Amino acid sequence: MKLKFMSSRIGELICGITFDPRTSEGTIAFNTAVVAERDLERALSTCKLVYAAGLNVGPYARIIEGGESFNGVSIQKGFSGILTICSITIDGVLLKAGIPVQPLCGGIVQVTEKMPVRFTDILRYDSTTLDPLDVFMSQELTSVLEMINTGSGKVLASVREVPMAARTQLENLLSDLMDAEFKGILEVGEPNSDLLEMPVNRGHIGVAIIGGINSMAAVKESGIEIQTSAMSGLADIRDMDCNLLSS
Amino acid sequence: MTNIETQRKLVEILRILDESDEAIGARMIAASLGQRGYPIGERAVRHYLVLLDYKGFTIKIGNAGRIITEKGLKELNEAIVGDRVGFVITRIDELVYKTSFDLKQRNGDIIINVATIDKNDFDVAIEAAAETVDSGYTVSPYVRFLEEGDKIGAVFVPYGSAGLVTMCSMTVDGILIKHGIPSSIKYGGLLEIQNRQPVCYTDLISYQGTSLDPIQIFTARQMTSILTAARSGEGKVLANVRTVPAVAAEKSIELLRDAKKAGIVGWIETPIQESSPGICAESDVVEINNYAGANPMAALYELGISVKVHSISALMDVKLLNQRL
Numbered sequence A: 001m002k003l004k005f006m007s008s009r010i011g012e013l014i015c016g017i018t019f020d021p022r023t024s025e026g027t028i029a030f031n032t033a034v035v036a037e038r039d040l041e042r043a044l045s046t047c048k049l050v051y052a053a054g055l056n057v058g059p060y061a062r063i064i065e066g067g068e069s070f071n072g073v074s075i076q077k078g079f080s081g082i083l084t085i086c087s088i089t090i091d092g093v094l095l096k097a098g099i100p101v102q103p104l105c106g107g108i109v110q111v112t113e114k115m116p117v118r119f120t121d122i123l124r125y126d127s128t129t130l131d132p133l134d135v136f137m138s139q140e141l142t143s144v145l146e147m148i149n150t151g152s153g154k155v156l157a158s159v160r161e162v163p164m165a166a167r168t169q170l171e172n173l174l175s176d177l178m179d180a181e182f183k184g185i186l187e188v189g190e191p192n193s194d195l196l197e198m199p200v201n202r203g204h205i206g207v208a209i210i211g212g213i214n215s216m217a218a219v220k221e222s223g224i225e226i227q228t229s230a231m232s233g234l235a236d237i238r239d240m241d242c243n244l245l246s247s
Numbered sequence B: 001m002t003n004i005e006t007q008r009k010l011v012e013i014l015r016i017l018d019e020s021d022e023a024i025g026a027r028m029i030a031a032s033l034g035q036r037g038y039p040i041g042e043r044a045v046r047h048y049l050v051l052l053d054y055k056g057f058t059i060k061i062g063n064a065g066r067i068i069t070e071k072g073l074k075e076l077n078e079a080i081v082g083d084r085v086g087f088v089i090t091r092i093d094e095l096v097y098k099t100s101f102d103l104k105q106r107n108g109d110i111i112i113n114v115a116t117i118d119k120n121d122f123d124v125a126i127e128a129a130a131e132t133v134d135s136g137y138t139v140s141p142y143v144r145f146l147e148e149g150d151k152i153g154a155v156f157v158p159y160g161s162a163g164l165v166t167m168c169s170m171t172v173d174g175i176l177i178k179h180g181i182p183s184s185i186k187y188g189g190l191l192e193i194q195n196r197q198p199v200c201y202t203d204l205i206s207y208q209g210t211s212l213d214p215i216q217i218f219t220a221r222q223m224t225s226i227l228t229a230a231r232s233g234e235g236k237v238l239a240n241v242r243t244v245p246a247v248a249a250e251k252s253i254e255l256l257r258d259a260k261k262a263g264i265v266g267w268i269e270t271p272i273q274e275s276s277p278g279i280c281a282e283s284d285v286v287e288i289n290n291y292a293g294a295n296p297m298a299a300l301y302e303l304g305i306s307v308k309v310h311s312i313s314a315l316m317d318v319k320l321l322n323q324r325l
Helices: A006-015 A037-052 A088-096 A132-138 A144-150 A164-179 A214-221 B004-019 B026-035 B042-055 B070-078 B087-098 B119-134 B170-178 B214-220 B226-232 B246-261 B295-302
Strands: A027-036 A061-064 A079-085 A102-112 A115-124 A153-163 A185-188 A204-210 A227-236 B058-061 B065-068 B109-118 B142-146 B161-167 B184-194 B197-206 B235-245 B285-291 B307-317
Touching: A006 A088, A006 A102, A006 A227, A027 A037, A027 A088, A027 A214, A037 A061, A037 A079, A037 A144, A037 A214, A079 A214, A088 A153, A088 A164, A102 A132, A102 A204, A115 A132, A115 A153, A115 B070, A132 A153, A132 A214, A132 A227, A144 A153, A144 A214, A153 A164, A153 A214, A164 A185, A164 A204, B004 B026, B004 B042, B004 B058, B004 B065, B004 B070, B026 B042, B026 B065, B042 B058, B042 B065, B042 B070, B065 B070, B087 B109, B087 B170, B087 B184, B087 B307, B109 B119, B109 B170, B109 B295, B119 B161, B119 B226, B119 B295, B161 B295, B170 B246, B184 B214, B184 B285, B197 B214, B197 B235, B214 B235, B214 B295, B214 B307, B226 B235, B226 B295, B235 B246, B235 B295, B246 B285, B295 B307
Parallel strands: none
Antiparallel strands: A027 A079, A027 A227, A061 A079, A102 A115, A102 A153, A153 A204, A185 A204, B058 B065, B109 B161, B109 B307, B142 B161, B184 B197, B184 B235, B235 B285
């Protein structure tokens, strides 16, 4: 078995992303969460809460019943799978537009009174074979529900950098994404400046995006057993339900 | 928003207060700051302390000086992520540098891991830890027990708990470096054991790219099966990888053999299957694999025992590790 670092896994996934925010068509990357069938309703209502608070990549989601499979993800009987959009989809969109985007790391962002303040922990993609956001979630370092209730807490986000020359195009694409209901953009940095106290390379702009896995972190915080695997596969956006989280 | 230079000094002051057992004043803080590469006068320190008091991070105790508050501790754990990324490696480098273990005399300071365990579970815990040690997935069979209220480095053994100290595998890096071999710590990983033989890594995290300790990540995610590995010879244990220049391979092996004779037994002699091209991507270096000293602690998680592992936490005189598990 060959070990694969997250950076190479992202590289492979990103090539398959064809989502076009203007037409809302194409393939996206998704995260998978598995909960016991009896917990599904409760878990979903938490996911809706998180989506309503804007702590999600987009409104698209899909439920996989126990015993079924979907694009390489199989769910055992007695369990249910919840698929949400992975923030790597946004990197794919930037890449398809010709921007050399470099996904850097996943981390925990401290939010105080609804404003993102700083990263308190990060794990670089080229340093790990485990997904950073999965790692942080299982370390119980998040407080997504608290953030929703009080406006202050710790949420999961990922960081990528793009050359500062691509700034205008970046801003246009991000605004297209917002129009397509992809509202998870947390912070776009200034060139050559730290992004939420995280250093960015010279000549680059850092972009922080809310992790699609926040809803799962919230489910875990609410005391429900949940297994997650971020960046678990690719799917056509037509196979995802765009009303599941907003209903 | 204070600038980054000031912020670093403020955080360093908090760290000094945290590491001290008692309230300390501006003069001692200024002296400690000087040792840590921040030459600041006593008067400036007083100014910073007023700022920290104002933020609620420190509090004045009569004339004795200041102590850190709960809020200050929280700040210390969260502040300046840019400085803390790779913080694990900075801490390792510092401890490795300070190691003074002498292979011939078998004395000096080594690096330790500390685990705090609920007192009620302590007997069961020690039994399981001993089982892990017997199977060889550790650095040294010698440990030390701590009582509630003891403090080592930044680790405090809470009331109702007891502590277990084991030798950390980074001690080996200290030995190599003291003999002029530039050992470079790369990864913490999950090592698969089959038929009691280490086979390959199934997951790796680099010490350079994380603000959390890789060994702690694997432990808290309960990805290990150390007890099964100890009992049946099949399972996953914690290990780490460093590289040394190929020209120093022979001398390194000699030192590692001497270390084994001196009771530091964590070195994995069998080569690990080339599981990732990434590990040894550099040419002219060779890998050295070591079982993690935290294995006996991580094994306790598998039993459902409530335990907190602080790996690579401090230095200790090797003589103090005098209990054999």
